Amino acid sequence: MDVVRKTHWWQSDTLKWSVIALLGLLVGYLVVLMYAQGEYLFAIMTLLLSATGLYIFARRKTYAWRYVYPGLAGMGLFVLFPLVCTIAIAFTNYSSTNQLTQERAQQVLLDRQYQAGKSYSFGLYPSGDAWQLALTDGDSGKYYLSDAFTFGGEQTLTLNEADALPAGERATLRAITQNRQALSQITARLPDESELVMSSLRQFSGTRPLYTLAGDGTLTNNQSGVKYQPNNDIGFYESVNADGGWAGDKLSPGYTVTIGWYNFMRVFVDEGIQKPFMAIFVWTVVFSLLTVVLTVAVGMVLACLVQWESLKGKAIYRVLLILPYAVPSFISILIFKGLFNQSFGEINMMLSSLFGIKPAWFSDPNTARAMVVIVNTWLGYPYMMILCMGLLKAIPDDLYEASAMDGAGPFQNFFKITLPLLIKPLTPLMIASFAFNFNNFVLIQLLTNGGPDRLGTTTPAGYTDLLVSYTYRIAFEGGGGQDFGLAAAIATLIFLLVGALAIVNLKATRMKFD
Incomplete structure (x- = not known):
């Protein structure tokens, strides 16, 4: 017996194809609009993603891809597309002075004007809810008066010769200042067809294209x-x-052009960039490694301590040690910035009372770097401690019992049993932590802003700058203008370096634990 399935109106092919056609038209309109505005990359990306999505949802054979497509589209839109844009910008001279086509x-240059011809003093006179513009020729003593008008957008006012200025009180300088932008959009046309624009708060003058x-x-x-x-x-x-x-x-302004590998060559050829780049790269690697080693070491030791059966009040200790992880990192960083203050900070007050020293935490390169590592260790150890606490539960108690029967002590248990069994599952997380701290922009920006600054560089660079903060400073704090092309080149190099280091770490880890 055949079963006839009832098809609802919202399941009909006509409705489906109508919706797809409407979406296709909308996408086509948006793509044309983006292309007309010069946003070629956005237009291509929108076209590819939309066309792929419409194809997948329109055909029955691609039904399974409907569940995968949103994730792939999101990765393409939020990961691959910014990466492609960054790489594309790295091959251009895109900067604060070269942003336009x-x-x-x-067109900006052609719109510039310069003052030419006579100047006329002007006044504004109220006319009901509107205004009248009056010009006075100081040489001939003639007056020119416009019809009543209201402010709003660009407009051309035709002025006719008048016997006298309008009756009533002239607008004050304050009123003219408040409406200066609207007045600058007014073109006054005299009976001889000459056109004038506002050249100062009291004058209209003739202009010509520069x-x-x-x-x-x-x-x-x-x-x-x-x-x-x-x-x-x-x-x-x-x-x-x-x-x-x-x-x-x-x-000025300039325009954007393709300059090839010039930005990449600057990183390795220009000494003002090469020296700080290489030094910052080495410091970034050292900082990331030190952070991973210290956070894992501190977190693992504290996890072992709070899991110690003979310790009383373990629950309280756990809460207190995990609290730094619960506080937003930017708040902790700003608090530490005050604690390390060289003149009024509590840390220097304690060190001065105990040892008679006051380290220059923010002006000396070595102590500044030490401060950054200390603060980052404080921020990162709770996460590693939580992970180690969970992993310690997975270690069989039989191993420790057998070790006790052989006469091993706590330190032997830690280095022979606990450490080897924790390191292997922690390795992927350590690699992820290394990559995160390689680009730890928030810490540097809020704590030291990259300082103390390096001298003799053509780009802004500091002793505590990581590559990511160095890139930010080039892009937004450059003294000679914001150099987005160079910043994009360095960001591309950072991507390649982090990827290469991650691959090396993964291969080394695989060889070690295979």
């Missing part, structure tokens, strides 16, 4: 007559001399 930079664009793309300065051509090697309009060679005078 060439067309946009050209640059004129020729058919070959050359910009000519209408004041000085200097010609500028786009230099695609550096991403600026640069002045040219009579022979057609570059004269060195650059117009």
Whole structure:
């Protein structure tokens, strides 16, 4: 007997294909919009993810992929796409002075004006709920008056000659200042068709375009007559001399161009970058290794102590030792920053009373690094202690009983039984901890901000900077401008270094425990 399945309206193929068609049209519109705005990477990413998703959900043969696709799409959108964007930026001159496309930079330059011709003093006079603009020619004594208008957006006002200024009180300087932005968008047109714009808080003046664009793309300065051509090697309009060679005078803003491996070469060739980069890289590796070793050592020892059967009040000790893990890390870091204060911190007060010393925690490179390691050990040991407490429960008691029968003491038990059995399951977590501390930006930023600073570098760099904080400072704190291209190159190198170190650690661990 055949069973006829009833198909609901929301399960019909017509509705499914209608929804897919609407989503396809929406995606197509968004892709075209992104492409028109110059966001090519976003357009390509949106097109690929959307097309793949629509294909998977439209066909029955790809039904199983419907459960995998959201995770893959999320990884592509939030992991692979930022990585691709970072690598792409690393091959450009993208910076605070080179953010625009060439067309946009050209338009910004063409929009610039310079004052030319006569200047007229102006005044604003109330006209009901609106205003009237009045201009006065100081040379001829003529008055020009506009019709009533209201502020809002760009507008052109036609002014006619008047016998006298309007009756009523003239707007104060304060009112003009409050409406300065709106007044700057007003163009006043006189009876002779000349156009004026606001040049100061009391004057309207005639203006002319500062640059004129020729058919070959050359910009000519209408004041000085200097010609500028786009230099695609550096991403600026640069002045040219009579022979057609570059004269060195650059117009800002610049535009983004591809410069190949230049940013990567700077890391290894420019001494002002190479020396701090290599020193910071070594310190980053040492810091990450020290943090892993110390947090594991402290956490493991404390886990063994709180698991000691003869210890009374174990529950209280456990709570007290785990508390640092419960407090948000940024709060703990800021508290430690106050405790280590060189003049008023409690730590220096204690050291001065006991030993007569006051270490310069924030100005001396060695003590600053020691402080960073101490604070990070405090922040990281509770996590390792919790892990070790759980792993200790998995060690059979028979091993310790047999060891006791052989006359072994606590230290022999720890190094012969506990440590070997804990290290193997902890190894993947130690590698993850190493990778995390390799990019521990929050600690450095809040505690020392990378200081004390290194001298003689072309990029901002400090003795406690990790590679990630060094990259941040290049991108956002550079004295010569924010160099996003160089920062992206260093971020790409960090990705490769962390990946290589993780692979080496995994292989070494596999060889050790196989």
